[in-house]
Amino acid sequence: MAKETGIVSWKSLNLGMAITKPGCAADLKTGDWRSMRPETDRKKCTKCGQCYIFCPDMVYSKDAEGYYVQNYYYCKGCGICAKECPVDAITMHQEVD
Amino acid sequence: MSKKIGVEVSIAAADAVGLCDVDVVAAYPITPQTHIVEHLSELVAEGHLDAEFVPVESEHSAMSACIGSSAAGARTFTSTCSQGYALMSELCYIASALRLPIVMAVANRAISAPINIWNDHGDLMYARDSGWIQVIGENGQETVDLTIAAFRIAEDPNILLPVQVNLDGFTLSHMIEPIVMPDKKDVKKFLPAYKPQLRLDPANPITMGPVGMPDVYTEARKAQDEALKSSKAQIVKIFNEFGKQFGRKYNLVETYKTEDAETIIITMGSLSQTAMTAVDMMRDKGKKVGVARIRVFRPFPADELFAAIKGAKNLVILDRVTSFTGGYVSGPVCLEIKSILYDRKHYPKIGNFLAGLGGRDTTDQNFMEMVDKVAASKDGGVPLAYEFINVRE
Amino acid sequence: MGIAAEALKNFKGFNLKNMPEVEPVSPGHRACQGCGEVLALRQAMKALGTNVVVCSATGCMEIITSPFPQTAWRVPWIHVAFENAAAVVSGVESAYKAMNRKNIIKSPDTVFVAYGGDGATADIGMQALSGALERGHNFIYMCFDNEAYMNTGVQRSSSTPFGAQTTTSPPGKKSKGQSTQKKNLPEIAVAHGTPYVATACPAFPVDLMNKVKKASLVPGPAYIHIYSPCPTGWRCGIEESVEMARLAVQSKVFPLYEVIDGVYYLSRKVAKPKPVAEYFKPQRRFRHLTEADVQQIQARTDAEYDRLVAKCVVEVKEKKEKE
Amino acid sequence: MIEIRIHGRGGQGAVTSAELAALAAIEEGKYAQAFPSFGPERRGAPVMAFVRVSDKPIVTREKVYEPNYVVVLDPTLLKLVNVEAGLKKGGIVIVNTAKSAADVRKETGIKAKLATVDASKIAMDTMRVTITNTTMLGALIKAVPDLLPLKALAGPIEHRFGGIAAKNIASCNRAFEETKVEG
Numbered sequence: 001m002a003k004e005t006g007i008v009s010w011k012s013l014n015l016g017m018a019i020t021k022p023g024c025a026a027d028l029k030t031g032d033w034r035s036m037r038p039e040t041d042r043k044k045c046t047k048c049g050q051c052y053i054f055c056p057d058m059v060y061s062k063d064a065e066g067y068y069v070q071n072y073y074y075c076k077g078c079g080i081c082a083k084e085c086p087v088d089a090i091t092m093h094q095e096v097d
Numbered sequence: 098m099s100k101k102i103g104v105e106v107s108i109a110a111a112d113a114v115g116l117c118d119v120d121v122v123a124a125y126p127i128t129p130q131t132h133i134v135e136h137l138s139e140l141v142a143e144g145h146l147d148a149e150f151v152p153v154e155s156e157h158s159a160m161s162a163c164i165g166s167s168a169a170g171a172r173t174f175t176s177t178c179s180q181g182y183a184l185m186s187e188l189c190y191i192a193s194a195l196r197l198p199i200v201m202a203v204a205n206r207a208i209s210a211p212i213n214i215w216n217d218h219g220d221l222m223y224a225r226d227s228g229w230i231q232v233i234g235e236n237g238q239e240t241v242d243l244t245i246a247a248f249r250i251a252e253d254p255n256i257l258l259p260v261q262v263n264l265d266g267f268t269l270s271h272m273i274e275p276i277v278m279p280d281k282k283d284v285k286k287f288l289p290a291y292k293p294q295l296r297l298d299p300a301n302p303i304t305m306g307p308v309g310m311p312d313v314y315t316e317a318r319k320a321q322d323e324a325l326k327s328s329k330a331q332i333v334k335i336f337n338e339f340g341k342q343f344g345r346k347y348n349l350v351e352t353y354k355t356e357d358a359e360t361i362i363i364t365m366g367s368l369s370q371t372a373m374t375a376v377d378m379m380r381d382k383g384k385k386v387g388v389a390r391i392r393v394f395r396p397f398p399a400d401e402l403f404a405a406i407k408g409a410k411n412l413v414i415l416d417r418v419t420s421f422t423g424g425y426v427s428g429p430v431c432l433e434i435k436s437i438l439y440d441r442k443h444y445p446k447i448g449n450f451l452a453g454l455g456g457r458d459t460t461d462q463n464f465m466e467m468v469d470k471v472a473a474s475k476d477g478g479v480p481l482a483y484e485f486i487n488v489r490e
Numbered sequence: 491m492g493i494a495a496e497a498l499k500n501f502k503g504f505n506l507k508n509m510p511e512v513e514p515v516s517p518g519h520r521a522c523q524g525c526g527e528v529l530a531l532r533q534a535m536k537a538l539g540t541n542v543v544v545c546s547a548t549g550c551m552e553i554i555t556s557p558f559p560q561t562a563w564r565v566p567w568i569h570v571a572f573e574n575a576a577a578v579v580s581g582v583e584s585a586y587k588a589m590n591r592k593n594i595i596k597s598p599d600t601v602f603v604a605y606g607g608d609g610a611t612a613d614i615g616m617q618a619l620s621g622a623l624e625r626g627h628n629f630i631y632m633c634f635d636n637e638a639y640m641n642t643g644v645q646r647s648s649s650t651p652f653g654a655q656t657t658t659s660p661p662g663k664k665s666k667g668q669s670t671q672k673k674n675l676p677e678i679a680v681a682h683g684t685p686y687v688a689t690a691c692p693a694f695p696v697d698l699m700n701k702v703k704k705a706s707l708v709p710g711p712a713y714i715h716i717y718s719p720c721p722t723g724w725r726c727g728i729e730e731s732v733e734m735a736r737l738a739v740q741s742k743v744f745p746l747y748e749v750i751d752g753v754y755y756l757s758r759k760v761a762k763p764k765p766v767a768e769y770f771k772p773q774r775r776f777r778h779l780t781e782a783d784v785q786q787i788q789a790r791t792d793a794e795y796d797r798l799v800a801k802c803v804v805e806v807k808e809k810k811e812k813e
Numbered sequence: 814m815i816e817i818r819i820h821g822r823g824g825q826g827a828v829t830s831a832e833l834a835a836l837a838a839i840e841e842g843k844y845a846q847a848f849p850s851f852g853p854e855r856r857g858a859p860v861m862a863f864v865r866v867s868d869k870p871i872v873t874r875e876k877v878y879e880p881n882y883v884v885v886l887d888p889t890l891l892k893l894v895n896v897e898a899g900l901k902k903g904g905i906v907i908v909n910t911a912k913s914a915a916d917v918r919k920e921t922g923i924k925a926k927l928a929t930v931d932a933s934k935i936a937m938d939t940m941r942v943t944i945t946n947t948t949m950l951g952a953l954i955k956a957v958p959d960l961l962p963l964k965a966l967a968g969p970i971e972h973r974f975g976g977i978a979a980k981n982i983a984s985c986n987r988a989f990e991e992t993k994v995e996g
Contacts, residue, residue, distance in 0.1 A: 008559070010316035010323070015257060016195040017317045018295050019304040023516035023564035025555065030518055049506055053695045054732050056529035058517035074517040078524030079729030103839030103969075105832075120588040123581060129851075147592055149584035154621030158577035161618065164570050165545060165581025171589055173581070191570055215851060268874050273832050273847035275839045290594070297543045297566040297582060299600055304561035306569035313558050367874040374873040456851065458876050 030057060034077030036092040038070060044089035051081035051090060101275040106237035106264060107132030109276045110202055113244040115146045116284045117200075120171035123151035123162035127181040128214045129266040130204040134176055156181035160188035160199075167197035168305055170296035172248065175199065178266055179206035182220040186227065192259045193228030194321055195305060198251030198291070199259040201229075202244065205366065206266040207455040215456020216266040218365065218417040221394065222429050228321055230260040230328060231395040235369045237276045240264045242347065245284055246339050252291045253335065256328045263394075265367040267456065279343055287342045329396040349398035351390045352405045354380065358387030360468050361409040363402075363434065365391045368415060368452070368459055375464035386468055391430070399437045406434075411446045411471045413464075416483070417453045427482045446471055452486040459486065492751025494685035494708040501707065503700040510536050519562040520554040524728030526719035526735060527551060527634045530692040531605070534632055534716065537699035538706055540565050541599055543586075545579040547606030547615060548572035550641045551634060572606075573614035576622035576631055579604035583627045601706045605632040607718075608649035609639045612673045623682040623711045630705040630712045633675060636720035644723040648673040651743075652790075653783055654775045656723075661778040671790075679713035680749050687749040688757075691717035693735035697746060697757055704748075717744045725774030737769040742795040747802065756802040766791050814867035815960055816877045817953070820896055821886035824856040826946030829973070830884065831862035833950060836969040837961050838866040846871055859894055866960060884953055885909060886945050888933075891921045900925050905994070907956045909933060909945050914995050928956035930992040939984040940977070947974075947981040951988030963989050 014020055040051075045067060052060040052068050059075040060068040082090040104112075111133045114122070122141070124134040140146035151166075153159045159175050166173040177185060182203060192199055208219035221231065230250060234240035240262065247260040264270055295303055309317050333349065340346030353373050355361055362372045369390040379386045389405040391398070406412060416428025427435060431449035438444060448471035453459040463486055491499070504510070514535040521528035531551055535542075546552045546569040555562035556569060570578045583602045589595045604622075606615055611633040619631060638656045639645040646659040650668045655661055659668040679687045686708040690698035698716065705712035719734040721727060726734055738744035741764045746757040766788045770776040779787075817834070821827030828849045835847035843866055850861040863877040879899045885891060888910040896906055906925050909932035910917055917927055930952045932945040939948075947970055954963045966985060971978040 007312050008316065010319040013313075013316060013320050015295055016197070016305060017307060017309060017313070017320075017558060018195075019307055019556070019559060019561040020295070021561070022302040022304075023562060025518035025520075025560040025562035026516040028518035028520070028560055030520065033523060049509065053506070053509060053533070054529065054692070056521060056525045056532065056731070057519075058513050058515075058532065071517070076523040078731075079727075080524055080529075080732055083729040084732050101839060103832075103836035103845065120592065120594070121581065121584045123584070147588070149588045151580055151584050152625065153577065153580070154617060154624070158574060158580070158618050158621055161570060161574035161577030162581030162584065165568070165578035165583075166585035167581075168568050168578075169543070169582045169585035169589070170595070171585035173585070187571060188574070195570075214853065265874075267848070267851040271848055271851065273835045273845070274871075275844055297568055298595075299541045299543065299566055299597070302540075302564055302566045304556055304563050304567050307556035307558045307561060308553055309558050370872045370874045374875075460875050460878075461873070 031073045036077040037095050038081050038090050041089045044087050050084050054080050054084045099277050101277050105273050107270045108136050109241050111136035113241040114174050115140045117248045119148050119174045121149045121166040121173045123153050123159045124175045125156045125159045129270045130176045130178045156185040160185035163199045164192050167199050168297050170293040172291045173199045176202040178204045179220050189227045196257045200247045202262045204266040204270040213455040217454045221263050222418045233263040233365050237274045249288050249335050255331050268367045325396050349393045350401040350405050353388040355387030359385040360411040361406050362388045362413040364415045375461035403437050413467045414449045415452050425482050449483040450486045494750045497708045514565045516562045522722050524721045524731050526731030530716045530718045533695045533698050534702045537702040542601045545575045545604040547575040547610035549607040574618045575604035575606050577618040579629045580622045580627045602629040608635040609647040612649045626710050632714045634716050634718040636718045638723050640720050640723045653779050676715045684713050685710045686712040689715045691735040693732045726772045740764045741766050741769040754802040816880045817864040817882045818880040819862045819884040820890050823854045823858045823860050825886050827862040830946040831864045833969045834864045837965040841965050844871050905956050907952050926995045928994040930988050935987050940980045948984040948988045951985035952992040955989045955992040956994050
């Protein structure tokens with residue numbers, strides 16, 4: 001779990017409280033927000049990439065075979081990918097612990 | 098040594114900015130600051146100054162553009178006063194918090210209402226809690242020198258705070274007087290090129306101005322407070338270096354005939370000059386009077402000011418502003434001084450006078466009356482905490 | 491040929507097969523589930539790449555990307571205040587211009603971007619935007635329009651559409667919700683003589699990305715108005731953002747077009763428009779409207795669309811051919 | 814220290830007169846201040862400008878309340894403004910007028926010593942304008958020889974007026990010749 005708070009000494013702040021680690025929000029596990037999980041049926045998937053380009057949370061990336069795979073570390077479970085999938089290859093499933 | 102030339106103080110101030118080779122000037126016109134920015138746009142138009150002049154649509158955008166420019170790493174200047182300052186003040190607080198070394202000349206002017214284009218320190222005091230360094234010139238030469246020193250102070254790696262150079266509107270900004278303009282080579286030696294520690298650069302991306310939640314806001318403010326606090330010693334060093342380079346030495350507090358003075362007048366800005374004239378006249382009559390002039394208002398030079406005034410039995414403290422407190426609390430300069438004295442358990446008689454408001458002249462005669470009033474009083478001479486000078490009943 | 495057309499004459503666009511992989515905005519940002527605005531921001535930034543400086547207005551996209559000590563920004567980014575992103579970018583652009591000229595830096599191709607929500611653009615930041623457009627700085631301004639002040643809890647802005655419910659335009663016995671018509675920001679940008687103006691929405695990502703890319707190639711200012719559905723404020727399903735954006739285009743509520751050197755081009759002709767009611771239905775912000783209200787809105791939507799189409803050169807040509 | 818007040822109307826160049834006098838003094842190695850009356854007055858309204866000249870640095874920022882000399886650029890002001898206000902004992906009022914000093918005194922009741930010159934006519938003759946600001950500087954030098962040598966004005970006038978400086982200098986010089994100072 002990445003450090004979510006800014007609890008630091010005033011002496012360790014950068015000038016003007018600037019953040020000098022580009023994109024360090026990528027440490028944050030927004031996957032914790034999810035109650036529904038998208039899963040892809042590869043038999044239906046046409047590798048069209050709609051899920052990739054419509055994801056607000058940059059969850060999808062292409063694997064070696066050209067399929068788009070979810071990174072559940074970030075997925076907030078909004079379900080846009082499932083709704084937009086033109087061949088209904090993606091379905092939403094209840095998260096279970 | 099360069100020759101003295103006759104020049105309007107605003108023009109000289111703009112030329113000083115030119116000598117500092119600024120990269121960006123973003124400004125909006127307001128009386129009595131206009132001559133400064135007009136001349137800068139002229140310098141750019143004629144090719145005497147290689148800079149971008151951004152003719153913004155408001156002071157709010159002037160300071161916004163200055164913040165963008167300084168964050169991108171450029172040496173940046175603007176100028177305003179009064180309502181212009183009020184409009185941009187939101188951004189001034191942000192400029193200092195982002196630690197951007199912007200230099201701004203303020204041709205001090207009263208705050209509305211009634212609308213009044215003339216001089217007082219309404220804008221200077223409006224800015225006092227903004228986290229900027231505030232320096233104050235008394236004449237044209239000081240305005241020029243402090244403008245050059247301001248860039249050096251602002252950009253000092255140990256300071257990195259914006260600096261406000263205050264010059265009294267009209268009484269200084271529109272005055273033609275003899276000024277020695279420093280040599281460009283000397284300025285370059287004194288003021289090396291600005292090397293930002295952090296800047297908006299695609300090769301090294303940073304995030305400036307992030308959200309500070311309750312877990313870090315206190316630390317951010319503490320860091321900024323420390324920066325202003327520790328700037329004081331560095332400003333003294335820079336003033337000393339300026340003295341070595343240009344032969345004119347500046348201090349946080351300047352004194353005039355205070356050594357043996359029973360009464361000390363405390364002033365800021367061009368009024369100090371009239372006060373010194375009055376002191377000479379009173380000395381001729383055998384009165385032991387002196388003047389302590391505050392050259393740097395933020396960071397407040399408490400120790401230096403106390404050292405200058407501790408020998409006096411009476412203090413005449415001028416505030417060139419109305420600071421509405423509802424009656425009992427003094428004007429802002431007096432308030433600072435009272436707190437110094439309280440901390441040091443030292444209690445001279447004090448008269449606090451609100452003088453020179455909205456361009457009202459304060460004469461040598463006025464100073465003599467104030468000195469006499471405090472000297473003759475038992476409790477500071479003023480029934481309440483302060484008194485308006487030259488007000489018609 | 492105008493300066494924008496000249497700059498775009500050899501333009502090669504993106505397509506679904508050659509999407510840039512770069513993500514200048516990182517994951518881990520704290521946008522709501524199903525946020526249509528951060529999706530639009532993501533697509534736009536992908537088109538721009540990494541040689542950019544971004545100036546952000548206060549708003550959702552600022553708050554969700556930058557709570558200390560995290561930043562979702564992989565490119566240089568500054569937030570100053572709510573109403574001044576266009577003025578801040580003016581300063582950044584001027585600084586780069588001066589420093590490049592004076593050989594202090596070598597960064598001639600850097601693209602300067604300012605963005606804000608509809609409140610930051612149409613309301614409080616209108617003056618700063620107008621000033622920056624008029625001065626002709628070389629920058630892109632992107633307005634992410636979600637039709638209300640979402641960051642503060644869904645209050646109406648001048649970009650909120652007629653009839654919409656917000657927390658400060660509540661429907662009641664004497665109110666139908668928002669009582670004024672949506673301010674037409676792209677027209678205001680056009681009126682400044684802005685070389686490149688476009689509308690876009692994240693349901694048509696290739697179109698959006700191409701427009702943003704074009705904006706970066708045009709010298710001088712460019713303005714892009716991006717429809718950014720907000721499930722939280724519009725009170726629709728979190729999976730429906732893209733669908734809402736698509737329906738807005740298909741119902742003529744939000745037509746996609748470009749204005750290059752003042753010449754209008756329709757990006758997507760709505761041949762078989764869907765009724766506005768279909769777009770309204772999933773959004774609870776319109777649920778209080780009567781059928782008559784919706785009919786009135788439908789009539790105005792059609793009229794506005796026709797007015798736009800009449801301005802578009804492509805349409806003019808077609809008309810002539812018919813004649 | 815010599816203090817001078819210049820009366821004119823907005824647009825007649827009273828401020829320029831003050832500036833040129835101060836600049837000339839500074840060129841001569843003296844100390845000087847010049848400043849306007851800082852008002853919102855527009856073209857045509859009565860305005861004032863001030864000059865201080867001294868051999869020592871000037872350390873005051875008061876307005877000029879008690880001038881040693883007063884210059885009046887426009888004769889119509891004599892009836893509108895108390896040009897003699899605050900004038901120090903032994904001071905001189907230097908007036909642009911076609912009339913004699915005696916007539917001016919009779920009409921205005923001015924008690925101080927007068928210096929008169931028809932600067933409007935001189936300016937019209939030499940420059941084809943009725944702006945008398947540079948012309949009246951010649952009269953000022955004639956009435957106050959201690960202030961500056963006449964030739965000291967040439968530099969600042971040239972710097973300010975460029976191509977039309979020669980005519981201004983000629984007008985100034987002619988006024989110097991023609992100014993009558995009461996004995």
